[in-house]
Amino acid sequence: MLKQWTLALALLLCTGQALAQATASGDHVTVRWLAPEALAAKESQPLGFYFEVDPEWHVYWRNAGDSGAAPRFDMAVQGAEAGPIQWPYPQRLPIEHLTNLGYEGNVAYLFNLAPEAGAESVELTVDLEWLVCKVDCIPGFGKMNLNLPVEPEARWQESERERLNTFAARVPRSAEASPWQAASLLTGSNNALWLHLQGEGDAPQVFPLDGALLGAGKPDIEPAEGGYRYRFERQPGAALPATTGFVIAQGGSAWELPAVALGSQAPQQGQAQALWLLLLAAFAGGLILNLMPCVFPVLSIKLFGLINSGASGGARTREGLLYSSGVLVTFAALGALLLALRAGGAAIGWGFQLQSPAVVLALIVLFWLMALAFSGVFEFGHKLMSLAGNASGGSFVTGVLAVFVAAPCTGPFMGAALGAAAILPAASAMAIFLGLGAGLAAPFLLLTLSPALLSRLPRPGPWMDRLRQFFAFPLYATVIWLAWVLGRLLGDSGWLIACALALWLTFCLWLGGQSGRAWRFIGTGAAAAGLIAAFAYLPAAGDANSATAGQSLWQGYDRARIERALAERRPVFIDYTAAWCITCQVNKKLVLDTAHTSELFAKHNVLAIRADWTRHDPAITEALAELGRNSVPVYAWYAPGTDTPKLLPQLLQERMMTELFQPPSGDQ
Amino acid sequence: MNILKQGLLASVLSLPALAFAVATPGEAAPEFSEVDAKGKMHSLADYKGDWLVLEWFNKDCPYVRKHYGSGNMQSLQETYTGKDVKWLTVISSAEGKQGYLQPVEAQNQAKIHNLNASAPFLLDPDGDMGRAYGAKTTPHMFIINPEGEVVYAGAIDDNSSANPDVIPESKNYVAAALDAAMAGKPVEEASTQAYGCSVKY
Incomplete structure (x- = not known):
């Protein structure tokens, strides 16, 4: 403490006025305060640390990127309240295939300082650590202090104030002021995270705040509705947080979107x-x-x-x-x-x-009883x-x-x-x-x-x-369809459970229909026992895996296989389907599983994938989410050499399949 | 029509022709075959059945010096090789770049640094192994389980300062991951942001 005071006193004597500029320096870097001669009372005002860095050397942003390290400021303040460090937006600094985020040449890191009420002077001490790199890196350490008087008005050296303002302009402003808003942030295939920005004009620069989640490399940018889509590389194995932040820079200004929700879309006018x-x-x-x-x-x-x-x-x-x-x-x-x-x-x-097999079985029971009632088997x-x-x-x-x-x-x-x-x-x-x-x-x-x-x-x-x-017949048909769904969910035992339960319930109705109250009780009891037995048996039956039917042309869903085929420029057709989806079955019967389509696919060496969602396979759920869908049918067509799918209408026609293989018409 | 367009735009599937598969926690470790400073070949297959730690090294990097100058890295190596963990320290610096070592120099440096790894430095001057693993910094650490899967990738600890004084109060991710994984428990932090100098490819 005494030492610090001596140093501050010595500096005061040297400069002969209140402006005390202690500096810290190391190889290729000199650091000094960017501060006024006097602080304004009752006001929060910006100050800074000014890093003078040799040409071609660089220091780092808060997210340093693939390597490097952000500078550290360990501050002790007396007589004032200091805010967090404000980081001017960085530039991308490529090194071989890696990318750093930082500043080539001089830069100022800023912070706000608000003198306490009644304070006559403010004393600042900072422990600094920084890393300066060209290709090689040199860490630097230093300690600086500063004593500033507090006056009614701030006094600045004009050149210092201008320097501060230059960098203050590059500090990101709040998201509300941003001309660019995040419409969505979605995970994609191959470890990608897609940020969709909406706004006017050319694509701005975007820097991720979380280096543990996203790579620092320049994102691929493509035009998207109302703006652009940025493809960021997710760090291998990085866990997905609920939200993550970005800094957007354009025309010398920047804005911070501190918490863009993953897999969501922000509201906007x-x-x-x-x-x-x-x-x-x-x-x-x-x-x-x-x-x-x-x-x-x-x-x-x-x-x-x-x-x-x-x-x-x-x-x-x-x-x-x-x-x-x-x-x-x-x-x-x-x-x-x-x-x-x-x-x-x-x-x-x-x-x-x-x-859910239980829901399907419950619907089977309901529709079966209704159908019987409609047919007049028992009094509705x-x-x-x-x-x-x-x-x-x-x-x-x-x-x-x-x-x-x-x-x-x-x-x-x-x-x-x-x-x-x-x-x-x-x-x-x-x-x-x-x-x-x-x-x-x-x-x-x-x-x-x-x-x-x-x-x-x-x-x-x-x-x-x-x-x-007459209306009983669509109900019977629905029961058959539901029994088939249950069969797909549970295997052969699904059919057996559904049919046995239907038979049992019909028998119970016949029993209950005999004259006499006793028979009615027996019928009701027997029906209840049958229902309980059937529903209790369901989970056990569910363990027996049903084999997914695969005709030779259609392959089961296998992401690696699809990506391999796309890499080989082989066309891919994916049929996202489920047993319980009637539209899917109609399309399958009338268009997909026809000789016409089989010949077309065979002739053009199409990899035909049947993504069966009957059992809610998580891999298929994810693939659907990437397509912006969460229901079936979805038909995704990857023409040879493309990696973005064309989605076909949900009601297919043979004509559409033929058109897939015709040269694109002029308006495409 | 607009709706269909929206549906299409909502699709985010886009596949680069070939994925750049780097070492990813939970997935199979990339293959490697490199010679060490004594000319012995090491490949991933040789370490099947063993716990294996990979460490990227550059003798002139201040962050490497932080962990070697303080003895932190050597004691970590000693602790875990003592528990039958295999440890390979890799130099991916290209010839003419910082940290590049000829085999003889590398053998000397191994002695000078008191290296407690399972082999004197693995030499990867063409950067093949470094790129395959996605090694970005020195030190960048990877842990591979006996089944050949990556269980950890990232920094050595949670303090990116170059100052060795911070080591005692830093959380060592590698020790934590090894302790958890070898006890059959899930690794809490399997992927962290590596810090330090860039690998000099």
């Missing part, structure tokens, strides 16, 4: 229109869902109930609103679940309901009718049911909307879910609200029995 369009698409997708084969049976049940009831206008409106709220509440709940799981970092796919009566019929809870339950069976059958619009929902902020994602729900509910609501439309529906009569019986 420019996106309002895009969101509006997405909502519209979600609504349209919801409308189309009404026509999906797995939704129509449910709607037909409800519609049938409505006609049957002969309800008044007010009652019908109530039914319609109840159905709509059932749909919307379920979509909101699913959205909340997806968001919760997304927040938890879990890779979760839409359609996951039908990836007041029991099941209250579930899917005209009781007030019934419409709500029908709405819930409609969502669950609709989810896996994503229509052409739904895929893109859901893909966006997976990366949008929570509020927007939820809005998209509700948009889908509104679309699904709208036709039904319209039918119930508008007496004119409803009056066009045929009047009740004897034809209704026939119609009811």
